[in-house]
Amino acid sequence: MSLLAEIREKASQKGRNIVLPEGTEERTLQAIKPIVDQKIAHPILLGDESEIKGVASKIGADITGAEIINPAKAPFYDDFVQAFYEMRKKKGIDLDKAKATMLDPLFFASMMVKMNKADGEVAGAENTTGNVLRPALQIIKTAPGISAVSGSFIIIVPNCEFGHNGIFVFADCAVTPNPTAEQLAEFAKTSVATAVDLCGMDDPKIGMLSFSTKGSASHELVDKMAQATAIAKERFPELKVDGEFQVDAALVPKVGSSKAPGSPVAGECNILIFPDLNAGNIGYKIAQRLAKAEAIGPILQGIAKPVNDLSRGCSVEDIVNVVAMTAVRA
Incomplete structure (x- = not known):
């Protein structure tokens, strides 16, 4: 058995919830079926449900088994806003800015991991490493005793x-x-x-x-x-x-x-x-x-909870593998 096959097998035994904030990204949607079929993780897509399902239908992606959460309509949105405000008020963030920030799927995903609504996060198919890391470092922060990622x-x-x-x-x-x-x-x-x-x-x-x-x-x-x-x-x-x-x-x-x-x-x-x-x-x-x-890889190290960054040139297979690695580390 190859190392990647072993990692997928380990992930399948854990039953982790992995949030994918790029909910309308086509390769991400195509990755849902193998993630679900191989029981690698319970995937959570962020975004408007009708828009996500529309893109999935257009490209023929089967997203059965994925949970879809719209940050704006999530029952814990207000809790996330308040939590982010408390974290960042000394940095000049007011409640209005906190509300706007929590509508950003990357920030919302990091807050889901922070607040134990998800076990890990995978993003980067359409975002830079900096965009993925920024909310993770502001919200989840580095692991105890570690200063750098x-x-x-x-x-x-x-x-x-x-x-x-x-x-x-x-x-x-x-x-x-x-x-x-x-x-x-x-x-x-x-x-x-x-x-x-x-x-x-x-x-x-x-x-x-x-x-x-x-x-x-x-x-x-x-x-x-x-x-x-x-x-x-x-x-x-x-x-x-x-x-x-x-x-x-x-x-x-x-x-x-x-x-x-x-x-x-x-x-x-x-x-x-x-x-x-x-x-x-x-x-x-x-x-x-x-x-x-x-x-x-790359496999991000040093963050308090698992967050992993994809290459914007990633394949569907890459996404499946990174989700598996994130689930194993969760």
Whole structure:
């Protein structure tokens, strides 16, 4: 069974409610049938019911089994308005602005997750990452002890002897352009949950990447990764993490033992933390294109409850898979 099939199977055992705020987006509507048929989740579409059903009929999408909620007519709309006002009044939000904001499906969806009306949220088929993240960070906020959100990719490399049977988690590849050492340490922590929950890794080992291994080069960029490693070890002593590592020292046992003797993870890493978004994004796409790796993501990490962002170029299958991952994490 493939990893994605395993994730769908795990999701089917949970029975989670996942809200999809882009209720008239065509690929989202086409994804409803496989989500329902495979019992991946109970999908909730946001928007005007007649408009959603009209679009579904026009494109031949079967949305049987999906719940439809119109934010303007929802019985808990007023409660959401009041809750948002209380959250944001110190930021200058008045009740009128709160009422208008709660009509925005992305904000309404995040409030549904916050108020336990849904277990998770999936959006981004027609919205930017920024638009998806903004309400999530204002309403749901980051997880306790975490200050920054990251976007990881599950990388599955065929016929690969490294990592977790060729499976890796790469982060951050999607969100934070130039993270601090403190944030990089947090990315290590939140990536472990992704590796365990979604990849089934029973022994996650984290490599903090650089162009240097254990001081082989001297530069402020190297210093940042060394500092990030030290912070991760101090703040999260349960993690198996080390660095700074060049990629070969992180992945290849012979190289790891030579360049970083005595390290508990060198040559055995299955989670790779990149120094910035340039490196992370380039790294996962090189693996995808040159090693023919399957790249699953981005998976948003660090939010207090599961919210995931889709690519605007996503397929129906992508939406189904991201809903499954969100359900598993819920």
